[in-house]
Amino acid sequence: MGYYPIRYVGFAHDEATYKSLEASLGWSDGYMVDRKDFQKEISPYFNPNLDTYSAACVTNNCWQATPGKVIDYIRHLACEKGGVLLEDCRLVEVQRTAKGFMALVYTHDKEFVEYHCEHFVNSLGYQAAKFAKQLGIETGLYPIKHQAFITGRLPMMGKDGECLDMLIDRRQYKGFSAVYGQQFKETGQIIGCASPGVDAAEAGKNLKFNAQNFLEICSEMFREWIPQLGAVSFQAFWAGYYTEPRYIIDPGHGLLVGLQGHGFMLGQYLAKMYVDRYMGRPVPDYADRLLLSGDGLCENAFK
Ligand SMILES: Cc1cc2nc3c(=O)[nH]c(=O)nc-3n(C[C@H](O)[C@H](O)[C@H](O)COP(=O)(O)OP(=O)(O)OC[C@H]3O[C@@H](n4cnc5c(N)ncnc54)[C@H](O)[C@@H]3O)c2cc1C
Numbered sequence: 029m030g031y032y033p034i035r036y037v038g039f040a041h042d043e044a045t046y047k048s049l050e051a052s053l054g055w056s057d058g059y060m061v062d063r064k065d066f067q068k069e070i071s072p073y074f075n076p077n078l079d080t081y082s083a084a085c086v087t088n089n090c091w092q093a094t095p096g097k098v099i100d101y102i103r104h105l106a107c108e109k110g111g112v113l114l115e116d117c118r119l120v121e122v123q124r125t126a127k128g129f130m131a132l133v134y135t136h137d138k139e140f141v142e143y144h145c146e147h148f149v150n151s152l153g154y155q156a157a158k159f160a161k162q163l164g165i166e167t168g169l170y171p172i173k174h175q176a177f178i179t180g181r182l183p184m185m186g187k188d189g190e191c192l193d194m195l196i197d198r199r200q201y202k203g204f205s206a207v208y209g210q211q212f213k214e215t216g217q218i219i220g221c222a223s224p225g226v227d228a229a230e231a232g233k234n235l236k237f238n239a240q241n242f243l244e245i246c247s248e249m250f251r252e253w254i255p256q257l258g259a260v261s262f263q264a265f266w267a268g269y270y271t272e273p274r275y276i277i278d279p280g281h282g283l284l285v286g287l288q289g290h291g292f293m294l295g296q297y298l299a300k301m302y303v304d305r306y307m308g309r310p311v312p313d314y315a316d317r318l319l320l321s322g323d324g325l326c327e328n329a330f331k
Contacts, residue, residue: 031093032213035193037061037070039081045198049085058087071185071192073254080197080252090194092210095292102296122148122159129163129282147306148282151299154269156285165320167276169286171269172224173233175242179218180263185211185254192218195253200225203241207249217263220246223289227272238265274324279306281320 035058040046050060061069061084067076069086103113116136123130129148133141150156150163154171161167186192192211201207209220222245224230243265251258271291276283277298284302287295301318305311316322 031091031098032191034090034092034191034210034213036087036090036196037193038085038087038196038198040083040085041081041197041199046083049083052085052087056087057089058085060085069187070195071187071254073185073256075252075255078252080199086193092194092213093292094212094214098292119152119159122150122162124163147279149279149284149302150282151284153285153287154271156271156283160281160283160285163282165281165283167283167285167320168273169271169276170273171232172227172272173230173235173267174221174223174270174289175238175265175267176219176221177238177243177246177265178220178263179257179260182211182216182218182260184216191216192254197249202245203229204245207245209246209250218250218257218260220250222246222249235267235269238267275318276320276324277302277305277315277318278320279303283320286324 038045038049038052040049053059063079063082063084066074066078066084070084107113114133114135118134119131120134120140121132123132125144128144128146131143131145131148133143135141148163150159152159154169157167157169184191191213194208194210196206196208198206203225204222205225206223207220208222209218211218222242243262247258270289271286272288273286275286275288275298279302284299287298298318301311301315305315314325317325
């Protein structure tokens with residue numbers, strides 16, 4: 029289904045980062061690598077002159093996947109179980125009714141169709157807050173712009189001729205709080221992102237363009253890691269919203285929202301938790317914290 033094992037490589041640029049990376053080995057399988065071993069452990073192409081980091085933490089048993097394939101597979105499972113998939117439709121409005129909910133949908137054929145149901149799951153990403161409001165629910169969610177890039181196809185650049193693992197720099201640097209990227213095993217393309225240093229500055233920002241400082245920091249960082257990448261052209265840039273600031277997994281309010289920057293990784297598990305609670309099956313203790321009335325789980329719980 030397009031899942032591949034890879035490793036995460038977190039660079040230590042100062043003492044505090046070193047300590048927190050080392051502490052992460054208490055709950056994940058990995059090891060610390062000294063700067064002198066970067067070429068052996070990360071990539072034979074890694075810049076031998078780079079002295080920004082003293083060490084790196086390599087975490088095993090991570091994975092990458094192709095989102096399109098995964099989503100297609102999940103749709104296929106849903107249809108097999110009797111679900112109906114409507115493409116190119118727009119939810120216009122949702123209302124409570126005596127028996128449940130009415131969702132008004134504008135279809136591909138340019139028709140307005142009313143769907144009536146007992147249970148309505150709002151998993152509308154950054155649009156979720158708008159439709160929750162129509163049902164009288166205040167979520168407190170807001171969208172933060174995040175940008176990404178992808179290069180053309182490249183030869184495998186990682187350890188032992190494999191793809192380049194996920195490299196992560198967590199410095200607060202030139203307006204960003206983290207720069208990270210990895211190489212796709214299937215195509216050899218490098219895909220990377222940079223997280224904004226201050227979320228508020230990117231709240232609701234237009235997705236139609238990529239900022240110059242984003243293009244610059246990605247070029248700078250990847251070229252510093254692997255100088256040969258300076259000659260590689262980007263294939264595409266894009267931007268999307270992280271829905272912040274917290275997960276809300278609450279079937280009582282029909283909410284499966286606020287998946288921030290980890291929704292692809294955790295979405296399937298969170299959806300299972302939603303269904304388990306809805307069906308009255310056991311859920312983990314912390315699931316109560318993910319209810320609308322809960323306090324949420326802080327971002328650091330996932331790092
Ligand atoms: C640049 C970037 C990089 C990311 N990288 C990662 C990563 O490496 N790993 C990871 O785990 N996560 C990553 N994420 C986060 C991940 O994409 C999200 O957490 C996840 O997509 C959220 O899932 P969702 O189902 O809540 O919302 P979405 O994926 O946004 O899905 C909501 C859907 O609802 C549809 N919708 C909204 N309103 C309407 C309407 N009125 N009518 C019809 N349809 C509607 C939207 O079109 C959309 O398809 C990244 C996000 C960005 C922006």
